[in-house]
Amino acid sequence: MSSLLIASSSQTPDEYFHPDLRDQINEIALRYPERRSAVMPALHIYQERFGYISQQSMEEIADILDMAPVQVYEVTSFYHHFRTEPVGKYHLKICNNISCMLMGADCLIGHIQQILQLKCDETTRDGMFTLSTAECLGSCDTAPVMQINNDAYCEHLDAEKLNKILRSLENKIE
Amino acid sequence: MFETTLLKNTTLNDSHLLATYRSNGGYEALNNVLTNFSPEQLIDLVKESNLRGRGGAGFPTGLKWSFVPRESTKPKYLCCNADESEPGTFKDRVIIEKDPHQLIEGIVLASYAIGAHVAYIYIRVEYSVGAKILQRALDECYNASLLGKNIFGSDFNLDITIHHGAGAYICGEETALLSSIEGYRGQPKLKPPFPAISGLYSCPTVINNVETLACIPHIVSKGAKWFKEIGSVKGPGPKLYCLSGRVNNPGTYELPTGISLRELVEGYGGGAPNGKKIKAVIPGGASAPMFPESELDIAMDYDELMAAGSMFGSAGVIVMDEDSCIVKATLSMLTFFHHESCGKCSPCREGLTWVVKLLHRIDSGSGKSGDIEELEHLANGIFGKCFCPLGDGAIMALRGALKYFREEFIFHIDRGYCPFHKPYSPLMLSSEQRYDHSMHQWH
Numbered sequence A: 001m002s003s004l005l006i007a008s009s010s011q012t013p014d015e016y017f018h019p020d021l022r023d024q025i026n027e028i029a030l031r032y033p034e035r036r037s038a039v040m041p042a043l044h045i046y047q048e049r050f051g052y053i054s055q056q057s058m059e060e061i062a063d064i065l066d067m068a069p070v071q072v073y074e075v076t077s078f079y080h081h082f083r084t085e086p087v088g089k090y091h092l093k094i095c096n097n098i099s100c101m102l103m104g105a106d107c108l109i110g111h112i113q114q115i116l117q118l119k120c121d122e123t124t125r126d127g128m129f130t131l132s133t134a135e136c137l138g139s140c141d142t143a144p145v146m147q148i149n150n151d152a153y154c155e156h157l158d159a160e161k162l163n164k165i166l167r168s169l170e171n172k173i174e
Numbered sequence B: 001m002f003e004t005t006l007l008k009n010t011t012l013n014d015s016h017l018l019a020t021y022r023s024n025g026g027y028e029a030l031n032n033v034l035t036n037f038s039p040e041q042l043i044d045l046v047k048e049s050n051l052r053g054r055g056g057a058g059f060p061t062g063l064k065w066s067f068v069p070r071e072s073t074k075p076k077y078l079c080c081n082a083d084e085s086e087p088g089t090f091k092d093r094v095i096i097e098k099d100p101h102q103l104i105e106g107i108v109l110a111s112y113a114i115g116a117h118v119a120y121i122y123i124r125v126e127y128s129v130g131a132k133i134l135q136r137a138l139d140e141c142y143n144a145s146l147l148g149k150n151i152f153g154s155d156f157n158l159d160i161t162i163h164h165g166a167g168a169y170i171c172g173e174e175t176a177l178l179s180s181i182e183g184y185r186g187q188p189k190l191k192p193p194f195p196a197i198s199g200l201y202s203c204p205t206v207i208n209n210v211e212t213l214a215c216i217p218h219i220v221s222k223g224a225k226w227f228k229e230i231g232s233v234k235g236p237g238p239k240l241y242c243l244s245g246r247v248n249n250p251g252t253y254e255l256p257t258g259i260s261l262r263e264l265v266e267g268y269g270g271g272a273p274n275g276k277k278i279k280a281v282i283p284g285g286a287s288a289p290m291f292p293e294s295e296l297d298i299a300m301d302y303d304e305l306m307a308a309g310s311m312f313g314s315a316g317v318i319v320m321d322e323d324s325c326i327v328k329a330t331l332s333m334l335t336f337f338h339h340e341s342c343g344k345c346s347p348c349r350e351g352l353t354w355v356v357k358l359l360h361r362i363d364s365g366s367g368k369s370g371d372i373e374e375l376e377h378l379a380n381g382i383f384g385k386c387f388c389p390l391g392d393g394a395i396m397a398l399r400g401a402l403k404y405f406r407e408e409f410i411f412h413i414d415r416g417y418c419p420f421h422k423p424y425s426p427l428m429l430s431s432e433q434r435y436d437h438s439m440h441q442w443h
């Protein structure tokens, strides 16, 4: 991927820029003494809009912030939250660190794998659900815990609760 | 009963709003300091209180602030560490979500003390709810002239910006946090120079934990003497403890430092559920080596815990009962550290890979004799040879488990199975439903 990034794109910036995002990022960059500091905020903005960080997004961000595309890639690839591939509409992230593990997270992950017919880091064929494990979410007193996309946590989970949550998401789909 | 300070407002309705905070005396400490204190006087007050950092290292806060060179013409920065990612820790989240103004007042006070006009709050991305609440609180402050130019009519100016992390535990390490704000991969930097001399953008910088900063307004209003007289002599003050794991009353508790670990988990935590016996307790987040039940009378005190081979750390207290498998718990923690290794130095990056492989093998019942010795050999090759404390913390956790629960590891290897196999589970796995990928439907 990085070698592709170094090769210059045939498109000129004007053709592919998202002016609204550029304005937003330029505004954020004012809050830092160095423009480069806005690279993480920019990646968050692009991921929010497009669901993942494409090569084109990295090139756009590089252009806005006067960075080399490979420098943006370097940052993107370091942080677990930034992804370079699309995920399902509902990204289920189940904590399996120590406190959640002690409270049965393993069983929960087994259960969800079974009902979604999915392994960790896979997406259902209809693109609705992606399953991942998460590192400690900072809610160990309400273990086991799951975060869907970037929303409020689902706490004190058990199979029954999980079934209800998945069903309510399914209803949202229809 | 201990009278709470840090959590005092959290039970009020709308505790996150400026109006609630102000009607309970909020921002009066700031007003007082901006009118009556020089920055040096504020630093002296905090030194006098003996407040030690609540982020894990326990460094004296006033002393840290005093390292910032006053005469330097460079801009100075304050960074609030809200990355809270140590497994077993969730105290900062309570402050951020329930009493964000307490934190903001602390940030403004600390910035005034060190002469910073720009502050950043580095918050982990998963705390999206907290970040929204915090942003709203900042907006309220700007509207009420509590942030921006001429705060409380003084000539002090401060801007605060929230910087969102992106899922990397290592960014809680202070120099990695700085790399991350600067727009680089979140990898630690060499110390010295220490951040107080050369930190963010090579300028003098102080990094403080959320809870540390939340203590400041109270030290100003109630005095250094009040603070100093609570809890341990060498590390006093009200302290937030996070109780989790197999304990009857998990949650965040505000109690003095120096309380015994037993009182915490048995008294406040109510012991293990279902009348089970407690087997082991981790006192300060996953990096702090565990204690067996027999050692629980130890005080939650920086120096005592250190002398006993563990640490106060983040005060993330994790309880394991007689049905908990120490091998599995160790594997879980080491897998975490391995996953979060930033890859900068080989002892941590490569060494932890092998540690996790061996632990997996033992946990799954395929361990071989000699595996424990191999683990110890690896630990010797990692500990003390890492660029930052992440790798060392991982090894401390491993060594703690081996020190007190070696027989459990031996049992797994000799018998080839886990004696605790049936994991405690509140789950009902009877559900027969399946998701049909192509139909968006349940069967």
Ligand SMILES: Cc1cc2nc3c(=O)[nH]c(=O)nc-3n(C[C@H](O)[C@H](O)[C@H](O)COP(=O)(O)O)c2cc1C
Pocket: B052, B053, B054, B055, B056, B057, B058, B059, B061, B081, B082, B083, B084, B085, B086, B169, B170, B171, B172, B173, B174, B175, B207, B208, B209, B210, B212, B213, B388, B389, B390
């Ligand atoms: C691997 C690692 C992770 C850390 N994570 C955090 C964290 O999430 N929050 C925090 O406040 N301090 C964390 N620290 C400690 C910080 O480096 C630093 O000591 C602290 O933020 C200083 O603030 P204090 O003096 O107020 O405690 C971490 C340290 C290490 C080595």
Ligand code: SF4
Pocket: B170, B188, B340, B341, B342, B343, B344, B345, B346, B348, B349, B386, B387, B388, B389, B390, B391, B392
């Ligand atoms: S010890 Fe681990 S986390 Fe720290 S610098 Fe080395 S590789 Fe990175």
Ligand code: FES
Pocket: A095, A096, A097, A098, A099, A100, A101, A135, A136, A137, A138, A139, A140, A143, A145, B087, B088, B089
């Ligand atoms: S261990 Fe799961 S939220 Fe902390």
